[in-house]
Amino acid sequence: MTHRAPSIRDVARVAGVSTATVSRTLTHPDKVSETTRAAVIRAIHDTGYTVNQAARSLRRRRTGAIAVLVPNISNPFFARILSGVAEVMSEAGYNVLISDTTPTALDDHRFPEYFSHNQTDGLIVLDGMLNRELLLNRGPPEVRPPMVFACEWIDSIERPMVTIDNTAAAAAAVRHLLDLGHRDIGFVCGPPENVLTRARLNGTRAALAEAGLSLRADWIFPGDFTLPSGARAAALWLDAGDRPSAVFCASDEMAMGFIGALYQRGVSVPASVSVMGFDDLGIAAHFVPPLSTVHQPRRRIGLIAAQMLLERMALDPATRASAPVPKVVLPYELAIRSSTAPNPAAGERI
Amino acid sequence: MTHRAPSIRDVARVAGVSTATVSRTLTHPDKVSETTRAAVIRAIHDTGYTVNQAARSLRRRRTGAIAVLVPNISNPFFARILSGVAEVMSEAGYNVLISDTTPTALDDHRFPEYFSHNQTDGLIVLDGMLNRELLLNRGPPEVRPPMVFACEWIDSIERPMVTIDNTAAAAAAVRHLLDLGHRDIGFVCGPPENVLTRARLNGTRAALAEAGLSLRADWIFPGDFTLPSGARAAALWLDAGDRPSAVFCASDEMAMGFIGALYQRGVSVPASVSVMGFDDLGIAAHFVPPLSTVHQPRRRIGLIAAQMLLERMALDPATRASAPVPKVVLPYELAIRSSTAPNPAAGERI
DNA sequence: ACGTGGCATGTAATCGTTTACAAGGGTTGA
DNA sequence: TCAACCCTTGTAAACGATTACATGCCACGT
Numbered sequence: 001m002t003h004r005a006p007s008i009r010d011v012a013r014v015a016g017v018s019t020a021t022v023s024r025t026l027t028h029p030d031k032v033s034e035t036t037r038a039a040v041i042r043a044i045h046d047t048g049y050t051v052n053q054a055a056r057s058l059r060r061r062r063t064g065a066i067a068v069l070v071p072n073i074s075n076p077f078f079a080r081i082l083s084g085v086a087e088v089m090s091e092a093g094y095n096v097l098i099s100d101t102t103p104t105a106l107d108d109h110r111f112p113e114y115f116s117h118n119q120t121d122g123l124i125v126l127d128g129m130l131n132r133e134l135l136l137n138r139g140p141p142e143v144r145p146p147m148v149f150a151c152e153w154i155d156s157i158e159r160p161m162v163t164i165d166n167t168a169a170a171a172a173a174v175r176h177l178l179d180l181g182h183r184d185i186g187f188v189c190g191p192p193e194n195v196l197t198r199a200r201l202n203g204t205r206a207a208l209a210e211a212g213l214s215l216r217a218d219w220i221f222p223g224d225f226t227l228p229s230g231a232r233a234a235a236l237w238l239d240a241g242d243r244p245s246a247v248f249c250a251s252d253e254m255a256m257g258f259i260g261a262l263y264q265r266g267v268s269v270p271a272s273v274s275v276m277g278f279d280d281l282g283i284a285a286h287f288v289p290p291l292s293t294v295h296q297p298r299r300r301i302g303l304i305a306a307q308m309l310l311e312r313m314a315l316d317p318a319t320r321a322s323a324p325v326p327k328v329v330l331p332y333e334l335a336i337r338s339s340t341a342p343n344p345a346a347g348e349r350i
Numbered sequence: 351m352t353h354r355a356p357s358i359r360d361v362a363r364v365a366g367v368s369t370a371t372v373s374r375t376l377t378h379p380d381k382v383s384e385t386t387r388a389a390v391i392r393a394i395h396d397t398g399y400t401v402n403q404a405a406r407s408l409r410r411r412r413t414g415a416i417a418v419l420v421p422n423i424s425n426p427f428f429a430r431i432l433s434g435v436a437e438v439m440s441e442a443g444y445n446v447l448i449s450d451t452t453p454t455a456l457d458d459h460r461f462p463e464y465f466s467h468n469q470t471d472g473l474i475v476l477d478g479m480l481n482r483e484l485l486l487n488r489g490p491p492e493v494r495p496p497m498v499f500a501c502e503w504i505d506s507i508e509r510p511m512v513t514i515d516n517t518a519a520a521a522a523a524v525r526h527l528l529d530l531g532h533r534d535i536g537f538v539c540g541p542p543e544n545v546l547t548r549a550r551l552n553g554t555r556a557a558l559a560e561a562g563l564s565l566r567a568d569w570i571f572p573g574d575f576t577l578p579s580g581a582r583a584a585a586l587w588l589d590a591g592d593r594p595s596a597v598f599c600a601s602d603e604m605a606m607g608f609i610g611a612l613y614q615r616g617v618s619v620p621a622s623v624s625v626m627g628f629d630d631l632g633i634a635a636h637f638v639p640p641l642s643t644v645h646q647p648r649r650r651i652g653l654i655a656a657q658m659l660l661e662r663m664a665l666d667p668a669t670r671a672s673a674p675v676p677k678v679v680l681p682y683e684l685a686i687r688s689s690t691a692p693n694p695a696a697g698e699r700i
Numbered sequence: 701a702c703g704t705g706g707c708a709t710g711t712a713a714t715c716g717t718t719t720a721c722a723a724g725g726g727t728t729g730a
Numbered sequence: 731t732c733a734a735c736c737c738t739t740g741t742a743a744a745c746g747a748t749t750a751c752a753t754g755c756c757a758c759g760t
Contacts, residue, residue, distance in 0.1 A: 004411075007716055018740050023718055033738060053469045054407035055716035058745050061354075063404065073432055073448070074632070079424030086450065098423070098448040100436065119403045227636050253633075260636030282424070283603075286577050286610030288638040357746055368710050373748055383708060405746035408715050702760090710753075715746105722741080728734085 006047040015043035026051065065095040066309060067120040071127035071152070073100045075225070075253070077279050077298070078126060081150065084302020085124060092310055094121070101127045120145060122309045128152030128195045146312035146320060150305035151296075152195055160312060162304045162328040166196055169294045169332040170203025170248070171210075173276050176292070176334055177246040178211050181343035182274060186219035186244035188233045188254050194225075200250045200278065219244050223254050230257025237273070238265060245273060245343050252277035252284050252293055259287070259339065270341035280335050290337035297330050304328055356397040365393035376401065415445040416659060417470040421477035421502070423450045425575070425603070427629050427648070428476060431500065434652020435474060442660055444471070451477045470495060472659045478502030478545045496662035496670060500655040501646075502545055510662060512654045512678040516546055519644045519682040520553025520598070521560075523626050526642070526684055527596040528561050531693035532624060536569035536594035538583045538604050544575075550600045550628065569594050573604050580607025587623070588615060595623060595693050602627035602634050602643055609637070609689065620691035630685050640687035647680050654678055 012019045017036060025032050025040040032040070043049075057063045068085055070078050086096045097120065122145050132154055149161040177185055187204050190197035205215050218240065221233035230249060234257070237243055249255035255277030259269045269275050269289060277284060277293035284291040308326060315323055362369045367386060375382050375390040382390070393399075407413045418435055420428050436446045447470065472495050482504060499511040527535055537554050540547035555565050568590065571583035580599060584607070587593055599605035605627030609619045619625050619639060627634060627643035634641040658676060665673055 005716095008718095009716080019717075020719075020741080021739060024739090027718080031738080036738080052408070052716050054404050054413065055745090056718080057404035058402070058408050058715090058747090059717045059719085061745070072429075073423070074426050074429030076424050076426050079422075082423055082450070096449075099446075100432065227632055231636060256633065257636050260638055260640070263638045264640065282577055283606065283633065286581060286607050288610055288613045290610070290614065358748095359746080369747075370711080370749075371709060374709090377748080381708080386708080402746050405715090406748080408717090409746080409748045411715070704758085706757090707755085708753100709755100711751085713750090714748085718744085720741105720743090722739100724739085725737090727736080730731100730733090 005052070006049045007052065008049070010047050011040065011043045011049045014047055015039045062121050063119060064093065065097055065120050066122040066124065066313075067097040067099055068124045069099055069101050069127050069130065071101055071129065073098070076281050076283070077252075080298040081126065081302035081305075084299040084304075085306045086302075088303055088306035088310070092306075101130060122313050123147040124305050124309055125149050125153075126151050128154050129191070129193060130154070132156060146309060146315075148305050148308045148312065150301050155195065158325055160308045160326045162301055162308065162330065164296050164301075164330050164332040166199035167203035167206065169296075170200040170250075170278070171207035172203075172332070172334055173248055173278065173294050174204050174207035175210075176336060177248065177274060177276060177340060178207065180246070180274065180340060181345075182244075182246035183211075183213060183343070184219075184244040184246070185213070185215070186221060186237065186247040187215060188221045188223045188230060188247060188249040188258065190223060190225045190250045190254075192222075197250055204248060216244075221247075223250065225251040225253060227253045227257040227260075230254030230259075231261035232257075234258045234261035234265075238262070238267070243273070245345060246276070246340065247273060248276045248278075250278055252279040252281045252291060255291055255293065255339070256283070256287055259289075259291075269339050271344075274340040274343070276340055284335070285337065287339075289339050291335075292337045292340040293335050295333040295335045297332075300330060304330070355402070356399045357402065358399070360397050361390065361393045361399045364397055365389045412471050413469060414443065415447055415470050416472040416474065416663075417447040417449055418474045419449055419451050419477050419480065421451055421479065423448070426631050426633070427602075430648040431476065431652035431655075434649040434654075435656045436652075438653055438656035438660070442656075451480060472663050473497040474655050474659055475499050475503075476501050478504055479541070479543060480504070482506060496659060496665075498655050498658045498662065500651050505545065508675055510658045510676045512651055512658065512680065514646050514651075514680050514682040516549035517553035517556065519646075520550035520600075520628070521557035522553075522682070522684055523598055523628065523644050524554050524557035525560075526686065527598065527624060527626060527690065528557065530596070530624065530690060531695075532594075532596035533561075533563060533693070534569075534594040534596070535563070535565070536571060536587065536597040537565060538571045538573045538580060538597060538599040538608065540573060540575045540600045540604075542572075547600055554598060566594075571597075573600065575601040575603060577603045577607040577610075580604030580609075581611035582607075584608045584611035584615075588612070588617070593623070595695060596626070596690065597623060598626045598628075600628055602629040602631045602641060605641055605643065605689070606633070606637055609639075609641075619689050621694075624690040624693070626690055634685070635687065637689075639689050641685075642687045642690040643685050645683040645685045647682075650680060654680070 008019045008022050011022045017040060021032060021036060022040050025037050029037055066089060068082060082098060089096050125147060147159050149159055151163055153161050174185060187201060208215055221236050223229040223233055230253060247258065249258055255275050259275055262269060277291045280293045280295035284293050312320060358369045358372050361372045367390060371382060371386060372390050375387050379387055416439060418432060432448060439446050475497060497509050499509055501513055503511050524535060537551060558565055571586050573579040573583055580603060599608055605625050609625055612619060627641045630643045630645035634643050662670060
């Protein structure tokens with residue numbers, strides 16, 4: 001016959017107390033006399049007891065876990081954000097579950113079952129492309145878990161959020177290229193429906209407009225934030241009759257894919273073309289050449305998102321619905337390295 | 351007053367049936383008449399009911415989730431493994447929780463609370479440096495969750511496992527360098543206590559020994575698998591009076607850090623030194639120069655680990671203890687690209 | 701007409717914790 | 731001496747789903 005895990009009853013029996021006392025020892029040690037406490041702790045040790053989280057969650061009506069929805073775990077961009085989240089959350093006694101929402105062949109960006117409101121006490125959403133209905137229509141409003149967005153967001157959903165000003169950051173990046181004397185500037189996009197793609201594209205257009213220029217349609221290269229899509233853009237760039245002297249990629253991964261592909265065709269960066277990225281991944285500074293890019297304070301984004309979520313969770317559901325919705329915009333920084341250089345065809349401007 | 355989430359009772363009331371029938375509709379739809387089923391589904395819709403996972407887990411005595419313990423989420427190496435795991439597991443109806451075990455200042459590699467045996471039905475461990483006792487001594491043996499190791503492992507723990515033959519793979523990598531005419535070969539280590547470091551170091555020594563060579567102690571550079579540690583090794587390499595003409599790095603990240611740092615000091619690869627990596631990260635093929643490395647079938651590792659875990663979970667605890675412990679060794683491949691080249695000082699051998 | 705079996709459904713016990721409430725005992729102050 | 735209080739502990743009712751068992755009904759074969 002197969003044993004079952006020791007329960008609080010077993011501990012109570014061994015310690016010679018009631019289950020209530022064992023429970024109290026665990027959660028309010030100060031409400032229990034010192035001798036009893038010692039006996040209970042001893043019994044816990046002897047029996048090898050560990051609390052049954054399912055029972056605890058059921059009774060307490062909260063799970064002690066929050067979930068982070070990440071569009072793509074393979075993107076190292078998210079790692080530091082996650083570590084920021086984990087730091088704040090584990091200090092507050094929460095576990096952090098990470099889930100990849102990468103769309104499968106079948107459906108939209110996935111929405112794992114366990115994000116039903118019963119499974120986690122809160123949600124941090126890093127994916128702006130999640131299905132809006134799935135995200136919102138989970139049971140009656142009073143019981144929907146608090147949610148905060150970070151980095152990406154969904155325009156039609158009004159929730160706390162922490163980001164950088166992507167439009168301004170893109171504009172600054174493009175201004176850097178302009179300052180180097182580039183006038184022919186291309187842009188490599190993220191996925192077309194992505195909010196970040198739109199914001200960064202707008203910023204690019206705005207900076208160009210300021211300089212009396214505009215973004216040529218044939219210099220807007222499609223992409224999806226990934227390495228291979230950057231490489232594909234490079235092929236397009238090579239094939240173009242008339243090529244921009246600088247290219248701004250909406251992500252570091254694409255910038256690296258772009259540079260790598262050019263290298264393999266014998267074209268070197270920044271000699272033949274300046275390339276600017278976005279995100280400042282860990283590898284950007286180590287790349288060949290070191291990548292000029294836009295730095296996002298990723299760890300801080302994670303920290304702040306987590307703190308916001310804790311605040312929201314502390315509110316009771318009724319108040320929450322009417323509470324103000326904080327939106328934090330953190331400063332970005334330009335990290336200028338060696339993948340961008342003065343435009344050789346514009347010596348006079350420098 | 352604040353409402354609570356609709357429960358199975360609410361659904362039962364609305365549908366005019368008992369809670370048992372609602373439950374059956376959810377889990378054994380065929381055991382319920384067609385008309386009842388329709389009524390229940392309707393009621394579920396109307397009430398916005400979603401099942402309370404805590405209650406379900408408590409009653410069923412299983413959680414429907416498994417956890418993957420990852421040493422470091424920021425390492426893109428793990429992403430494809432995770433996607434393999436997720437694919438198999440979600441098809442089998444399990445959720446996959448991912449947890450980073452990166453050690454904090456305080457303790458050993460962390461062991462999040464929710465991996466207590468009550469919180470997940472099984473464990474896939476990708477971290478060979480977890481504290482042995484924490485991993486094993488979780489309650490009496492009958493209730494410990496099934497566990498499988500992938501990629502890394504812990505020597506003293508006998509559990510199912512899926513890996514590649516790291517020793518042989520490292521030897522093959524070094525043989526590639528030997529074939530290119532290199533005789534002076536250095537090695538950049540992972541963390542000293544890591545099993546992979548040991549295996550790859552052994553393989554390196556073995557291949558060198560075959561060729562009548564040995565690994566010079568001052569050409570064994572310390573590292574910890576990360577980008578910056580590769581860059582540090584490059585600094586050491588540069589400072590060495592007598593330098594190896596080829597360096598084998600125990601991870602791609604280190605290889606890229608190494609190459610990047612050399613580039614910044616004006617040393618180019620493979621002209622001045624051949625560099626070989628290990629893992630074949632997505633970026634390896636896009637790096638400048640494209641990285642020669644050892645390819646691991648990461649996705650398959652994930653798939654197989656997940657299948658193994660499912661098999662173990664299907665066993666009852668008693669049988670499991672005595673069941674054979676499968677160990678799968680998958681084939682690796684050498685991905686030879688451009689960061690390795692013939693030794694210019696050994697023209698005659700090529 | 702009746703026994704048998706199968707199907708659909710309901711009843712109620714159970715999973716392991718938490719916690720409101722009650723109870724017992726001791727201390728304190730008037 | 732007694733009331734008022736505090737401190738510690740126990741009793742027992744939740745939390746919300748699942749499922750063994752019982753029940754009622756209908757159809758069928760003899």
